[in-house]
Amino acid sequence: MTFVSALIGLALLLTATVAVGVFMQWRQGRPSRHIVHEVVQPQRLGAESIGEFATLLQFSTELCARCPGVHRTLAAIAADHEGVRHLDVDLTNRPDIAKHFHVLQTPTTLVLDGAGVVRTRFGGVPSRDVLELELNRLTGENANV
Amino acid sequence: MSDRSAAPSRPRGIDPRGPRFAAGITSLLLLVAAFLGLTGLSTSSDLATATVAERFLDPGFLLLLVIALLFLWAVVSPRTAPWGVLYRTLIAPRLGKPTELEDPRPPRFAQGVGLFVVGIGLVLHLFGVPWALPIAAALAFVAAFLNAAFGLCLGCQLYLLLQRVGLVGRERPAAA
Numbered sequence: 438m439t440f441v442s443a444l445i446g447l448a449l450l451l452t453a454t455v456a457v458g459v460f461m462q463w464r465q466g467r468p469s470r471h472i473v474h475e476v477v478q479p480q481r482l483g484a485e486s487i488g489e490f491a492t493l494l495q496f497s498t499e500l501c502a503r504c505p506g507v508h509r510t511l512a513a514i515a516a517d518h519e520g521v522r523h524l525d526v527d528l529t530n531r532p533d534i535a536k537h538f539h540v541l542q543t544p545t546t547l548v549l550d551g552a553g554v555v556r557t558r559f560g561g562v563p564s565r566d567v568l569e570l571e572l573n574r575l576t577g578e579n580a581n582v
Numbered sequence: 583m584s585d586r587s588a589a590p591s592r593p594r595g596i597d598p599r600g601p602r603f604a605a606g607i608t609s610l611l612l613l614v615a616a617f618l619g620l621t622g623l624s625t626s627s628d629l630a631t632a633t634v635a636e637r638f639l640d641p642g643f644l645l646l647l648v649i650a651l652l653f654l655w656a657v658v659s660p661r662t663a664p665w666g667v668l669y670r671t672l673i674a675p676r677l678g679k680p681t682e683l684e685d686p687r688p689p690r691f692a693q694g695v696g697l698f699v700v701g702i703g704l705v706l707h708l709f710g711v712p713w714a715l716p717i718a719a720a721l722a723f724v725a726a727f728l729n730a731a732f733g734l735c736l737g738c739q740l741y742l743l744l745q746r747v748g749l750v751g752r753e754r755p756a757a758a
Binding site: 439446451502 | 617621626684739
């Protein structure tokens with residue numbers, strides 16, 4: 438292969454990689470609401486109960502660089518909000534749970550309402566502001582009832 | 583409120599910028615290796631008739647071999663791996679303290695994935711498979727560059743995928 442076509446090949450490789458990176462980063466931390474609204478039973482995840490108004494259900498693994506940071510963020514949010522609970526489930530030894538919730542990346546965070554229904558899903562690192570917004574939406578609904 | 587079962591014997595955290603710095607150097611080396619692979623024996627019609635020694639002495643092969651050995655070093659002994667040492671002695675003292683520490687196992691797992699991908703390319707090249715070198719180098723480059731530039735951990739996601747098909751991780755009874 439000639440020098441020039443090899444350089445063109447590398448340029449294409451670099452461009453494609455940057456495009457993939459930008460796309461993945463854009464998709465990270467965006468909430469998706471068009472999901473199956475199933476009811477989560479906390480006992481199956483090893484927790485006694487869920488939050489009164491909302492639950493931040495985080496899935497982690499041992500080999501996950503961003504999970505501890507998300508854990509701290511979610512724990513802080515839960516501490517700031519009355520009736521909001523944070524559950525962190527380690528999937529390292531629980532492929533059954535990973536399969537059930539179709540978790541293909543960690544961290545994945547589900548926002549449950551007071552009845553345990555999955556309302557919103559975040560793949561990757563959720564931004565704190567968006568999470569606060571989701572929680573306000575849920576507690577707002579609750580106040581209207 | 584926050585629940586998490588106490589993790590047993592969690593290894594001491596490392597500065598997360600260390601592995602990203604190492605991934606940056608690795609991606610640069612891989613880009614050069616991909617270039618040498620593209621211009622060298624791997625994509626030329628002489629590959630089929632070349633002897634194993636000639637395939638071995640191809641510059642693209644030699645550089646990728648060095649990268650593979652560096653991957654191996656980082657898997658076997660992450661604390662003494664050259665880019666990590668370089669980061670801790672030269673770069674880290676000039677930066678502020680890290681805001682949070684990271685589990686050292688994910689980057690180590692990722693180095694193993696890199697070794698696997700690059701190793702396949704090296705073996706195939708020795709057997710005379712055309713394009714094996716540049717393709718292996720390009721695949722490893724994508725992963726290393728995404729880690730260095732975007733902090734995306736493909737290793738984490740791969741680990742979970744492998745686990746779902748039951749290759750890694752022990753399955754425990756439901757009483758977790």
